[in-house]
Amino acid sequence: MQDKTIGIIGGGLCGLTLAYKLKLKGVSVKLIEANSRLGGRIFTKDIEGTKVELGATWLWDYNTSLIELAEELGIQFFPQEMKGDALFESMSAHNPQRFQLPPNQQISYRVVNGTSQFIEKLTNQLAAEEIALNTQIRSVKEEGNKLVLNSSDKEFVVDQLISTIPPQLLVNSVEFSPSLPSEIVRLGNTTHTWMQDSIKCAVTFTSAFWKQQGLSGVGFSHVGPFMELYDHSNKANTTFALMGFLNGGLAQESFEKRKEKVLGQLIKFFGDEVKDEFISYEEKVWGQEPLTLFPSNRFLSAHQNNGHSMYQEPLFNGKFIIGGTETASSYAGYMEGAVHRALEIAKEL
Numbered sequence: 354m355q356d357k358t359i360g361i362i363g364g365g366l367c368g369l370t371l372a373y374k375l376k377l378k379g380v381s382v383k384l385i386e387a388n389s390r391l392g393g394r395i396f397t398k399d400i401e402g403t404k405v406e407l408g409a410t411w412l413w414d415y416n417t418s419l420i421e422l423a424e425e426l427g428i429q430f431f432p433q434e435m436k437g438d439a440l441f442e443s444m445s446a447h448n449p450q451r452f453q454l455p456p457n458q459q460i461s462y463r464v465v466n467g468t469s470q471f472i473e474k475l476t477n478q479l480a481a482e483e484i485a486l487n488t489q490i491r492s493v494k495e496e497g498n499k500l501v502l503n504s505s506d507k508e509f510v511v512d513q514l515i516s517t518i519p520p521q522l523l524v525n526s527v528e529f530s531p532s533l534p535s536e537i538v539r540l541g542n543t544t545h546t547w548m549q550d551s552i553k554c555a556v557t558f559t560s561a562f563w564k565q566q567g568l569s570g571v572g573f574s575h576v577g578p579f580m581e582l583y584d585h586s587n588k589a590n591t592t593f594a595l596m597g598f599l600n601g602g603l604a605q606e607s608f609e610k611r612k613e614k615v616l617g618q619l620i621k622f623f624g625d626e627v628k629d630e631f632i633s634y635e636e637k638v639w640g641q642e643p644l645t646l647f648p649s650n651r652f653l654s655a656h657q658n659n660g661h662s663m664y665q666e667p668l669f670n671g672k673f674i675i676g677g678t679e680t681a682s683s684y685a686g687y688m689e690g691a692v693h694r695a696l697e698i699a700k701e702l
């Protein structure tokens with residue numbers, strides 16, 4: 354195995370965990386990422402020291418593979434702040450109602466310094482020449498016992514290849530020669546990509562003024578633009594933010610319009626301190642991310658075909674495996690699924 358090279362398409366959590374685990378086994382790896390940054394659906398943005406999650410945020414006690422990886426890499430987490438009352442907005446004509454959150458909910462944890470800690474620490478385990486950024490794989494060709502991969506300007510020859518990009522995107526954006534089996538193409542086209550349509554926003558402030566009002570920062574709304582909102586201050590309580598999910602219909606609006614609507618709703622929830630303490634508005638419209646979503650009119654239910662058993666079967670005489678969180682046999686779609694699948698594949702190779 355040592356003299357073989359394994360190619361990995363995609364530098365998200367699954368691809369990076371796989372590269373790290375294979376390196377530990379002494380395998381030579383080449384990780385190829387289309388974007389100029391690593392992380393994929395993990396995207397922690399740093400606004401002058403205030404870190405906000407515009408992609409994955411939470412993990413839970415049952416995420417055992419992810420927690421084990423965190424321990425291995427020295428990554429820490431802390432419970433999502435939920436102390437204080439929550440607010441609920443049922444109609445635009447009414448003020449939000451205050452209510453107490455029920456106790457003993459499943460604790461969600463946040464990662465100290467953001468989920469991109471996983472990306473940074475895994476990347477540190479790889480040598481610069483093992484990673485190719487800005488390289489979108491467009492074709493994979495079987496040539497004897499090798500696979501030849503091409504981007505617009507580079508070629509890679511590998512012994513085995515693992516794709517970690519969402520299966521629906523894979524079957525529609527990478528050309529295979531010979532073609533992928535038709536049942537795999539059908540499966541890919543009906544495999545839901547988790548959070549592909551979501552819009553996340555974060556607003557940073559000079560203080561957590563909502564806490565002085567006895568509020569947790571948790572908000573729910575049937576009106577929008579944000580449908581759910583959470584405190585997003587850091588563990589040390591030195592940086593302050595609120596983070597939420599916006600109504601998907603707002604993807605068609607401009608950035609300025611979304612920002613104006615979010616700030617208007619926050620003023621309705623928390624008062625004029627929103628204006629006084631405002632630092633910045635950040636957002637990510639995932640439905641406009643061509644390296645996550647393949648645009649399709651087909652309706653897929655959440656997690657449809659995630660973890661399908663056909664993904665367990667290698668293709669091209671064992672040379673090609675379809676990975677990524679959507680193919681995990683447990684917790685598919687989540688960070689836990691991404692790590693679980695990477696461990697599963699690393700064991701197989």
Ligand SMILES: Cc1cc2nc3c(=O)[nH]c(=O)nc-3n(C[C@H](O)[C@H](O)[C@H](O)COP(=O)(O)OP(=O)(O)OC[C@H]3O[C@@H](n4cnc5c(N)ncnc54)[C@H](O)[C@@H]3O)c2cc1C
Nearest residue numbers: 363365366367387393394409410411490548678686687688
């Ligand atoms: C808004 C949002 C909120 C979320 N919240 C949570 C949460 O709270 N908890 C949780 O557990 N999970 C959450 N998730 C899901 C979590 O982010 C994913 O499960 C995980 O990050 C997926 O990792 P992955 O490596 O499988 O895929 P990805 O992160 O999608 O990585 C795939 C990589 O492949 C690259 N790529 C695509 N095409 C090509 C190509 N042709 N050539 C080369 N590279 C290519 C992409 O740029 C990307 O970097 C959330 C996701 C989103 C978007």
